[in-house]
Amino acid sequence: MWKKIIEVNPPYDFDELLDRSSLDPLHKVDVNNRMMQVPLYDEEGNPFVATVQAIGTTEAPRFVVSGQNESQQSRALIELERIFQWNHSLQEVYDHFKQTNLAALFQQQAGTPFMLDFHxxxxxxxxxxxxxxxxxxxxxxxxxxxxxxxxxxxxxxxxxxxxxxxxxxxxxxxxxxxxxxxxxxxxxxxxxxxxxxxxxxxxxxxxxxxxxxxxxxxxxxxxxxxxxxxxxGLGRPNLFPVADIGLQNAIKRYFDLEKKPSKEEMVQYSKEWSPYQSYASLYLWRSIEKKRRETT
Structure with a gap:
């Protein structure tokens, strides 16, 4: 068995990531122990499981990453860094959104990281x-x-x-x-x-x-x-799917509109968000997901 400590630049709220990940019943998430088990493949295409457990805080993020086979450690670390976006600075994203019409939303959900699908x-x-x-x-x-x-x-x-x-x-x-x-x-x-x-x-x-x-x-x-x-799938930072109903509802709620915005209005609202429109999409989706949980 192998084990490694990973430190990530803050802010990084792994508990928020786990909460969102738990929406997908396929994800093996343990919210109480701040842990997720991730399905991976090694260089030869053999499947294996790696475990990620948070031991730090949003402002001092640290993780214990572990697995069974030491020969798969290098592959696991590369893939986990990609999936959990550990090499992307959220501080740069927040500095950008402080000057936009989504400043309040990013302040409310500070530290929410992007997570990619496993494959x-x-x-x-x-x-x-x-x-x-x-x-x-x-x-x-x-x-x-x-x-x-x-x-x-x-x-x-x-x-x-x-x-x-x-x-x-x-x-x-x-x-x-x-x-x-x-x-x-x-x-x-x-x-x-x-x-x-x-x-x-x-x-x-x-x-x-x-x-x-x-x-x-x-x-x-x-x-x-x-x-x-x-x-x-690819972790591209500047996407905003204007046809997405969830995003339309999120914008309607956030900007207190009387009806869902048109695609043209969506584009207008999002002009300030480039080059991080994907983060805006994530945070708007998250605002709707949290609201839905509050009402159920």
Whole structure:
């Protein structure tokens, strides 16, 4: 077994991250012990689990990172830094938003970090599955997908791999309450990835525009899906999906509007937020999630 202490530049509120992560039933989160177990793959493609436990505070963030196999430690540390965005300075983001119309929101939620999905394929599948669904049913569907066709290690769930989904029939997903079109989108996209026609491993080296042009060619993938993949799969900092209903509701509430803003109004509000629009999106989503929890 291996163990390493990681120190991160403040502010970084891991408890807030765990709270948001717990919305996804696939995440192995222990809020009381400030811990998350993360499904990873080593260089040879072997699955393993790493554990991240907070031992510090928002203003002095420290973590114990551990795993079973010492040969996988280096890979784990690289992947965990990417997933939890430990090398990104939130202070720079806050300094920027102090001068914007979201200053109060960022002050209220100070220290909330960005967290990426564990794997790019998982992110793409989740975004496709979650299209045009309410959050509760969306997580129910993506969880069923992973738990039916994926696998688990030590109670931690891994999404199925593209080659395995490529072998499924549309009816396999229809039995799980997938619509016909969504079943086609998930399986057909996985077949493109498995065959190499859609090389996901090349996306991190592309610009945002290049990723958009590459993915929207695929049936069932539109701008909203690509923007979410750019944010939560690739960690791009400057995305604001104006078509997202949650963001529309969040802006309506934050700016005390009488009705949901138009796309043009969304663009107008967001002009001050560049080059960190993704953080604005996250914090606005978070404001709605917290409000929903308060009322349930």
């Amino acid at each position: 790019l394929y998982d992110c793409l599948m989740k975004c496709i599955i979650h299209q045009q669904l309410n959050l509760s049913f969306a997580f129910q569907l993506s969880s069923s997908f992973a738990q039916t066709f994926g696998f688990e290690i030590d109670g931690v769930w891994f999404y199925p791999r593209p080659k395995d989904v490529a072998k499924l029939s549309y009816e396999d997903l229809r039995k799980m309450k997938f619509s016909q079109r969504k079943a086609e989108y998930v399986i057909d996209t996985s077949r493109l990835i498995a065959s190499g026609e859609l090389p996901l491993d090349e996306l991190p080296n592309m610009s945002d525009d290049e990723v958009m042009k590459t993915l929207v060619k695929v049936r069932g993938i539109g701008p909203w899906t690509v923007q979410n993949v750019l944010m939560f």
